[in-house]
Amino acid sequence: MAVLLLLMMYSRHLGSDFQSCVWFKGTFRSNCDTITQMKMQNSNQRAVLLWSGDFLALLLLTLIGFGSHNELEVGVGRMLATFVPLTAAWLCVAGPTGLLKPLQPAGYRALWRVAWAMLLVGPLAAVLRGFWLGSPVVPVFAAVLTGTGALAMLIWRGMYTALAASRHID
Numbered sequence: 001m002a003v004l005l006l007l008m009m010y011s012r013h014l015g016s017d018f019q020s021c022v023w024f025k026g027t028f029r030s031n032c033d034t035i036t037q038m039k040m041q042n043s044n045q046r047a048v049l050l051w052s053g054d055f056l057a058l059l060l061l062t063l064i065g066f067g068s069h070n071e072l073e074v075g076v077g078r079m080l081a082t083f084v085p086l087t088a089a090w091l092c093v094a095g096p097t098g099l100l101k102p103l104q105p106a107g108y109r110a111l112w113r114v115a116w117a118m119l120l121v122g123p124l125a126a127v128l129r130g131f132w133l134g135s136p137v138v139p140v141f142a143a144v145l146t147g148t149g150a151l152a153m154l155i156w157r158g159m160y161t162a163l164a165a166s167r168h169i170d
Contacts, residue, residue: 046102050160054094057156058086061149085128086149089121114157115150122146 062083066072094100097117126142 043102046164047100050102051100053156053160054090054100054153055087057152058090058149059083061152062086065145065148081132082125082129085132086121086125086145089125089128090117092124093117093120108158108161111154111157111161114153118146118150118153122149125149 062079063072065082066074066079071078091100094117097113099113099117122145123142126137126145130137
């Protein structure tokens with residue numbers, strides 16, 4: 001009886017379909033397995049959305065950066081010299097800090113972690129870019145990349161958090 005009461009209490013967190021697997025004893029296991037598979041599939045979809053958004057935010061940051069200097073015609077190779085190190089630095093920092101996991105506690109309070117991560121990502125990306133181009137790292141570039149990168153990721157992650165909070169991502 002206590003297990004049934006606990007299942008009913010937690011069913012609101014798992015969705016209304018979970019209640020049906022509690023009450024239909026003959027199909028309890030199959031319905032719950034189906035719901036678990038649906039939750040895992042939804043988790044994968046959230047991860048793909050989160051990672052795609054991160055990728056697009058960094059791409060837009062690169063394009064806006066080149067556009068603000070009227071250098072959009074420099075070619076893809078030069079843009080890749082900024083975008084690839086920036087993306088690599090984001091993955092190196094966001095992975096260990098848990099920012100690539102979509103199931104982290106949602107909410108706007110968690111957005112500060114993105115800004116702190118970009119404090120590491122910007123300088124690391126500038127150093128990687130310097131190695132790529134064989135040129136010295138310009139501190140002003142690193143600072144601007146850090147600030148604009150934090151802004152870009154905060155905007156994207158804020159949109160993602162708003163979507164998650166409104167249950168459009170399930």
